[in-house]
Amino acid sequence: MTTQKQSTNVLEPSKVSRADRFTSFASADFGRPQGREEEWRFTPMRRIRPLFEADAYAGAPQIDVRGPENVIVATVSREELVDPVVLAPGDYLAALAWEKFEETTEVIIPREVELDEPVYVTVTAGxxxxxxxxxxxxxxxxxxxxxxxxxGPALFDETVEIEAGEGAQLSIVAVHEWDRDGVHASSHRVRAARNATLQHMIVTLGGDTVRINVDTDFTGPGADIRLNGLYFVDRGQHLEHRVFVYHSQPDCYSRVAYKGALQGKDARSVWIGDCLIGVDADNTDTYELNRNLILTEGAKADSVPNLEIENGEIEGAGHASATGRFDDEQLFYLMSRGVPPLEARRLVIRGFFAEILNSVGIPELQDRLIGQIEQELKDYDYAPDQSADSK
Structure with a gap:
């Protein structure tokens, strides 16, 4: 395994690129974060610090796989590991997860096989x-x-490596339903080969503190990567999502769309969206979007989209971010027609999440997710004066 070392040359600010970001399989190369670093300044260090204790890791989570017979499933011990599949870790916790895992669960869809039902991988972490x-x-x-x-109650650091081979069509849905006190960090590293289509979705509904990084890799022209995300943040929760889309190949397409709703005192979401179009990525078409809906006072959403372009021969590139309060006009319209307040809120939020939920493509899972969100609404006492101003 190789470590990608930082350059010994000091870069001028105008020449610093996300393409030069440091990656390594060794956590010591990053140093233990203090919270002042740019990539950690939004994260509540006191709450996520238990994951930093390198000497405390022990054992593997319980992972069960259920799917069609033509899927290959294997458990590979660390001693049998040959090489990593996708990219290198991009921060301290991602590198620590790499150092400390004891076994790998592999799910392989064989060449030219088309599955007629989803594969379910259930991770239970204590x-x-x-x-x-x-x-x-x-x-x-x-x-x-x-x-x-x-x-599960989760004190869990995770690596997820995803690869869509040439011409493959792969959809991934990762759902996080941790117990209320769960602490979780995850590094999703995603690769699409020539003419592959890869749809990747993160759903975060549980846990106390959750931080998920998604990094992409295009390895051939014609690749299509779509990253969707949905999160619902309740009082006291911190849910953080970071996305890095790196267009390094020509004629590739990407879309990023994350939506979140927040309610309750000290509910906090963080979304960082970085997109880099490299010098060789002619005809790139990319767009990233983040929307946040503030349901009550005391909730806060940070949204930071970044777009870096090193190539003038592209099809299109853009980003958008918005955080706003619950729409009282929509609520009033529904209530004036006899819809009870809770039901009116349910309908508005269902509409807000509809596009993201529909991208799941599994009706029973979509119903389950919206049911959990609606239960969160029922558990909260909405008073007329709790709507927050736009953040």
Missing amino acids: PELKAGRIVVKAETMSKGTVVILHN
Whole structure:
């Protein structure tokens, strides 16, 4: 395994690029974060610090896989590991997860196989500190959907490596339904080969503190990567999502769309969206979007989109970000027609999330997710004066 070393030359600010960001398989190369670093300044260090204790990791989480018979499923010990599949870790916790996992769960959709039902991977993590690794591969011209379900009290650092081979069509849905006190960090590293289509979705509904990084890699022209995300933040929760889309190949397409709703005192979301179009990425078409809906006072959403372009021969590139209060006019319209307040809120929020939810493509899972969000609404006492001003 190789470590990508930082340059010994000091770069002028105008020449600093996300393409030069430091990556390594060794946590010591990053140094233990203090919270003052740019990539950690939004994260509540006191709450996520239990994951930093390198000597406390022990054992592997319970991972169960259920799917069609033509899917290959294997558990590979660390001693059998040959090489990583996708990219290198991009921060301290991602590198620590790599160092500390004891076994890998592999899910492989064989060449030219088309699955007629999803593969379900269920990850159960307890309160003891653990690291885990999941690898999902869709081989050439294959097609399928893999759903990764996370549950338990969770003190858990995770690596998820995803690869869509040439011409493959792969959909990934990762759902985080941790217990209320769960602490979780995850590094999703995503790769699409020539003419592959890879749809990746993160759903975060549970946990106390959750931080998820998604990094992409295009390895051939014609690749299509779509990253969707949905999160619902309740009082006291911190849910953080970071996305890095790196267009390094010509004729590739990407879309990023994350939406979140927040309610309650000290509910906090963070979304960082970085997109880099490299010098060789002619005809790139990319766009990233983040929308946040503030339901009550005391909630806060940070949204930071970044777009870096090193190539003038592109099809299109853009980004958008907005955070606003619950729309009282919509609520009034529904209530004036006899819809009870809670039901009116339910309908507005269902509409807000509709596009993201529909991208799941699994009706029973979509119903389950919206049901959980609606239960969160029922558990909260909405008073008329609790609507927050736009943040």
